[in-house]
Amino acid sequence: MFDRMLWTDLDAPCKQRHTARRIFNHLIAEQEMEGISSSTVANYVAWRRPPNHG
Numbered sequence: 001m002f003d004r005m006l007w008t009d010l011d012a013p014c015k016q017r018h019t020a021r022r023i024f025n026h027l028i029a030e031q032e033m034e035g036i037s038s039s040t041v042a043n044y045v046a047w048r049r050p051p052n053h054g
Helices: 002-009 020-027 038-048
Strands: none
Touching: 002 020, 002 038, 020 038
């Protein structure tokens, strides 16, 4: 699901990219996920995002 967000971010300007915090908030609010930590989401985003895209 948020792999798709990160994929669309490849062409987006830097200020319009999804941050790990926004993805985490989306998972909690809209997907009603429980038991997930912001650090887990941040680690996953860092792992999936290409190095030249911050």
